[in-house]
Amino acid sequence: MGWYYIQGILILSGIYLMAVLGLSLLTGFTGLFSFGHAGFMAVGAYTTAAMTIKFNVPFILALLIGGLAAALVSLVIGKLTLNLKGDYFCIATLGFGEAIRLILDNVQYFGGARGWPGIPLKTGLMNVIIFNVIAVVILVNLIKSRHGRNLQAIREEEMASQIIGINVFKYKMISLAISAAYAGIAGGMLAHYTGFLQPKMFQLIKSTELTIMVIFGGLGSISGSIIGAIVLTSLPEVLRAFDRWRLVVYGASVIFIMITRPQGLMGGYEITITNIKKLISRITSLGKKKHTIGGDN
Amino acid sequence: MKKRAFFLLISTVIILSLLVTGCSPKPTEPAAIDEPTEDVDVEVVNVGWIGSLTGDQAVWGNCEFNTVKMLFEEINENGGLLGKQINVIGYDTRGDAMEAVNAVRRLTSQDKIVALIGPNASGQAIAISSVLEEMKVPGIATVATNPKVTVDDNGQVKPFNFRVCFIDPYQGAVAAGYAKDVLGFTKAAILYDVADDYSQGLTEFFEMTFKEKGGEIVAKEGFKFGDVDFRPQLSKIKEANPEVLFMPYFFKEAALSANQARELGIDAVLMGGDGWPSEVLIEMAKEAIEGSYIVNHLDFADPDVQDFKATYTAKYNLPVELNGYLAYDAVRVLEQAIQNADSFDSVAIRDALKTVSVKGITGQINISADTHNPEGKDAAIIKIVDGDYIFQQKYSAE
Amino acid sequence: MSAFLQQMINGLSIGSVYALMAVGYSLVYSIMNFSNFAHGGVIMIGAYMGFFLMTALELPFAVAFVLAAIGAGLLAVSLERIAYRPLRKRNAPFLYFIISAMGASIFLENIVVATIGPTFRTYPKVFSSTPFQFGQISVGRLDAIMFLISGISLMMLVYIIEKTKTGMAIKSTAYSIRASTLMGVNTDRIIFIVFGLGGVLAGIAGVLFGMKYTVYPQIGFITMKSFIAAVFGGLGSLPGAVIGSILLGVIETLTAGYFSSQYRDLIAFILLIAVLIWRPSGLMGKITEDKA
Numbered sequence: 002m003g004w005y006y007i008q009g010i011l012i013l014s015g016i017y018l019m020a021v022l023g024l025s026l027l028t029g030f031t032g033l034f035s036f037g038h039a040g041f042m043a044v045g046a047y048t049t050a051a052m053t054i055k056f057n058v059p060f061i062l063a064l065l066i067g068g069l070a071a072a073l074v075s076l077v078i079g080k081l082t083l084n085l086k087g088d089y090f091c092i093a094t095l096g097f098g099e100a101i102r103l104i105l106d107n108v109q110y111f112g113g114a115r116g117w118p119g120i121p122l123k124t125g126l127m128n129v130i131i132f133n134v135i136a137v138v139i140l141v142n143l144i145k146s147r148h149g150r151n152l153q154a155i156r157e158e159e160m161a162s163q164i165i166g167i168n169v170f171k172y173k174m175i176s177l178a179i180s181a182a183y184a185g186i187a188g189g190m191l192a193h194y195t196g197f198l199q200p201k202m203f204q205l206i207k208s209t210e211l212t213i214m215v216i217f218g219g220l221g222s223i224s225g226s227i228i229g230a231i232v233l234t235s236l237p238e239v240l241r242a243f244d245r246w247r248l249v250v251y252g253a254s255v256i257f258i259m260i261t262r263p264q265g266l267m268g269g270y271e272i273t274i275t276n277i278k279k280l281i282s283r284i285t286s287l288g289k290k291k292h293t294i295g296g297d298n
Numbered sequence: 299m300k301k302r303a304f305f306l307l308i309s310t311v312i313i314l315s316l317l318v319t320g321c322s323p324k325p326t327e328p329a330a331i332d333e334p335t336e337d338v339d340v341e342v343v344n345v346g347w348i349g350s351l352t353g354d355q356a357v358w359g360n361c362e363f364n365t366v367k368m369l370f371e372e373i374n375e376n377g378g379l380l381g382k383q384i385n386v387i388g389y390d391t392r393g394d395a396m397e398a399v400n401a402v403r404r405l406t407s408q409d410k411i412v413a414l415i416g417p418n419a420s421g422q423a424i425a426i427s428s429v430l431e432e433m434k435v436p437g438i439a440t441v442a443t444n445p446k447v448t449v450d451d452n453g454q455v456k457p458f459n460f461r462v463c464f465i466d467p468y469q470g471a472v473a474a475g476y477a478k479d480v481l482g483f484t485k486a487a488i489l490y491d492v493a494d495d496y497s498q499g500l501t502e503f504f505e506m507t508f509k510e511k512g513g514e515i516v517a518k519e520g521f522k523f524g525d526v527d528f529r530p531q532l533s534k535i536k537e538a539n540p541e542v543l544f545m546p547y548f549f550k551e552a553a554l555s556a557n558q559a560r561e562l563g564i565d566a567v568l569m570g571g572d573g574w575p576s577e578v579l580i581e582m583a584k585e586a587i588e589g590s591y592i593v594n595h596l597d598f599a600d601p602d603v604q605d606f607k608a609t610y611t612a613k614y615n616l617p618v619e620l621n622g623y624l625a626y627d628a629v630r631v632l633e634q635a636i637q638n639a640d641s642f643d644s645v646a647i648r649d650a651l652k653t654v655s656v657k658g659i660t661g662q663i664n665i666s667a668d669t670h671n672p673e674g675k676d677a678a679i680i681k682i683v684d685g686d687y688i689f690q691q692k693y694s695a696e
Numbered sequence: 697m698s699a700f701l702q703q704m705i706n707g708l709s710i711g712s713v714y715a716l717m718a719v720g721y722s723l724v725y726s727i728m729n730f731s732n733f734a735h736g737g738v739i740m741i742g743a744y745m746g747f748f749l750m751t752a753l754e755l756p757f758a759v760a761f762v763l764a765a766i767g768a769g770l771l772a773v774s775l776e777r778i779a780y781r782p783l784r785k786r787n788a789p790f791l792y793f794i795i796s797a798m799g800a801s802i803f804l805e806n807i808v809v810a811t812i813g814p815t816f817r818t819y820p821k822v823f824s825s826t827p828f829q830f831g832q833i834s835v836g837r838l839d840a841i842m843f844l845i846s847g848i849s850l851m852m853l854v855y856i857i858e859k860t861k862t863g864m865a866i867k868s869t870a871y872s873i874r875a876s877t878l879m880g881v882n883t884d885r886i887i888f889i890v891f892g893l894g895g896v897l898a899g900i901a902g903v904l905f906g907m908k909y910t911v912y913p914q915i916g917f918i919t920m921k922s923f924i925a926a927v928f929g930g931l932g933s934l935p936g937a938v939i940g941s942i943l944l945g946v947i948e949t950l951t952a953g954y955f956s957s958q959y960r961d962l963i964a965f966i967l968l969i970a971v972l973i974w975r976p977s978g979l980m981g982k983i984t985e986d987k988a
Binding site: 003004005006008009010013102103106107113114115116118119122191194195196197199200201202237238241244245247248 | 403409421
């Protein structure tokens with residue numbers, strides 16, 4: 002039994018989880034859909050690596066700077082595109098992700114398309130877990146706060162939220178910036194896990210996979226996002242035995258999940274002690290209580 | 299509401315079972331081949347392979363994996379190595395560096411491989427080197443041509459990374475040297491893939507060498523991987539009127555861009571690197587690439603090459619891509635190293651690899667202990683004549 | 697001057713390639729209000745169908761072309777049945793449709809890799825590759841034919857939408873699915889037809905691409921550009937899709953030709969953002985009420 006291998010999967014799940022948490026805030030709690038998060042990861046990854054290698058900044062600080070850089074970039078993008086509706090915003094973020102990659106391909110200072118080897122290996126299972134716990138705590142508190150409720154109000158009824166005096170644009174910006182910061186930190190951890198960066202690592206498919214993880218776990222559920230990130234990072238590993246049929250199965254299961262359970266695994270619910278108790282009592286007295294959809298906590 | 303609870307339960311069970319079954323060691327591996335089931339006494343040793351079986355590099359990855367499987371089957375039929383049977387375990391990386399890291403972690407810790415063959419791209423090869431070092435398993439890259447695959451940033455050789463192909467600077471320099479010194483061209487244009495490491499590497503060193511030799515780069519245009527139309531760039535190149543057009547990328551793009559260049563009336567000689575050779579190239583652009591030159595690893599008309607090609611095609615009913623030849627050499631190098639080491643201990647194999655010298659299909663391969671690259675490997679210059687790859691000469695830069 | 701004209705022709709030809717894809721995609725968008733990312737997959741399968749009909753069954757080009765178009769139409773319709781209809785019945789938000797479409801796109805690409813293999817396939821030569829020459833300017837024969845075929849198929853589409861009863865129903869459904877249902881339009885049937893039409897267009901595009909650029913499992917990736925083109929022109933608007941595509945093709949070509957081929961896509965992206973700031977629903981976008 003290869004603990005070393007499992008450790009690898011867990012670290013990678015943890016790295017993706019960080020990005021997924023951010024995306025969960027944006028997609029699950031604010032209702033915005035981004036195809037550019039791999040771009041934010043790239044910004045964070047390259048910034049963090051530049052900090053540790055070129056300026057000898059300590060790893061943790063470098064990660065925060067990486068996250069900050071991604072957040073700053075997101076503010077610029079958000080300012081320009083957050084007023085756009087649904088698919089327009091989607092395609093604009095898609096274009097952004099590709100544009101970031103193209104710039105990195107051309108910038109020889111960071112190795113261009115040939116990549117940037119020799120980044121010190123600093124990401125381990127321990128610090129990934131610690132960072133993720135901190136990230137979850139921050140996110141949960143944010144969502145429970147007044148600001149979090151405002152975000153969810155925007156997700157449900159943008160027009161109505163505007164009318165009752167929520168500054169929709171500002172909140173969307175905050176949500177985008179925080180989620181970009183999470184993605185940036187994830188990128189930084191990734192850089193110090195593989196020890197090598199290449200723009201190719203941040204293709205559109207990465208953004209898509211992150212979004213699939215959020216939706217798989219269930220929009221508006223942090224525990225769902227956590228499960229989504231871990232399950233969907235391990236799934237391709239579990240499917241290794243399928244050889245070249247692996248991604249066929251992956252694609253089919255994505256469709257299957259969407260059509261059988263479009264609200265995702267957790268469907269807006271959280272795993273908390275009270276909810277587990279409720280679930281148990283519900284199983285024992287099947288089908289007596291009536292529940293409304295989307296009620297978290 | 300009953301349904302929801304039920305669904306949750308079921309999905310939890312499925313996930314748990316997936317995780318449990320996925321992590322427990324499997325008795326049989328579908329990707330593995332020729333598990334000798336009858337004679338239980340024969341010990342089996344695992345050798346790993348990684349590369350792209352899916353994704354945009356799949357053509358090359360599949361050919362590599364097929365070659366590696368085929369050669370070890372042959373070795374097993376002839377009695378195996380050191381009296382043991384070799385079992386090849388191959389994993390797909392989708393061409394993704396992170397997947398490569400996971401695959402190698404699995405190969406080294408769970409499948410307990412003694413050595414790794416692959417991957418076929420520099421990005422993955424560099425990303426896995428820390429894993430190889432940690433687990434002390436040697437890896438022989440097939441066509442990872444970035445110098446940094448075997449040498450780190452400070453010029454120190456990486457202890458567990460080897461390769462059998464020549465590197466980007468060498469190939470770029472050979473192409474530039476041949477174009478300038480042998481063919482006598484002074485005006486060159488380059489069209490390259492900005493999003494591809496191999497293409498950028500060759501471009502950089504071609505440009506450098508060609509300028510050093512007194513030539514002039516009249517145009518340097520880029521496209522992005524996935525593009526299929528190169529006419530805007532080619533129209534610009536046409537105006538610069540080069541004598542030779544260097545196209546360092548893979549054969550699909552090479553064929554499309556060659557066709558489009560001829561359509562636009564560019565009559566410069568075309569030149570490519572080792573991404574070109576393939577039967578598909580001729581099929582796609584027979585007329586357009588007539589008279590072009592290619593920097594290659596080997597002469598296709600060599601009898602050894604013909605034998606291998608015939609066996610491969612008979613077995614898989616597919617043409618051999620270039621990676622097949624280099625995978626062939628990687629297997630030969632590993633075979634020799636295991637025999638020299640007289641052991642299946644990974645570190646002993648690593649030590650033996652440092653001094654391996656074996657006649658491969660792409661020439662004599664002498665691994666250098668200082669760089670872990672094959673030393674003194676001349677490039678073969680190939681000209682395309684009547685839709686055939688005709689060997690011109692061996693050529694080395696400097 | 698001739699260089700500029702040549703670049704314009706290059707741009708038009710690239711733009712018409714984008715247009716053929718963007719129209720099918722925009723057509724589906726106009727009814728369903730979501731980006732059908734599986735469109736590229738359908739194009740790819742169409743290209744393979746054409747290829748195998750011509751090589752394995754040795755059918756003449758015209759027959760293979762029509763059959764591939766029909767086949768792609770059927771595929772698109774079955775995709776709608778399997779991947780989208782259950783979502784539609786449940787009134788799921790557009791996110792789920794997009795994810796389902798992405799799943800379909802991953803599935804289609806990889807099922808081809810797993811069964812047919814990743815090898816590049818070259819279409820048998822149907823048209824001569826010698827270009828038409830006008831002085832210094834050359835126009836590829838295949839490009840001219842493609843331009844023609846795209847033009848004809850787009851005109852047929854416009855005819856169907858503008859002149860037939862079904863077309864009326866499509867237009868009204870595009871305006872509002874609910875209202876049309878109330879007015880007695882069988883929206884299930886309309887959606888079926890729209891996906892069929894989109895699929896047929898994808899099949900046509902697939903065969904033409906296959907001939908021009910060879911066939912391989914990732915050929916559907918070119919559609920990324922046509923999504924951007926459709927947003928440029930305004931999602932859900934067919935003339936917008938055509939104009940956006942032609943504009944994008946020409947802009948890309950001129951950027952590569954006169955500015956920087958390395959940064960071409962970046963400039964195209966900046967332009968896209970600029971257009972969206974100026975007109976948030978593209979050049980000729982359908983104004984949608986807030987449904988999210």
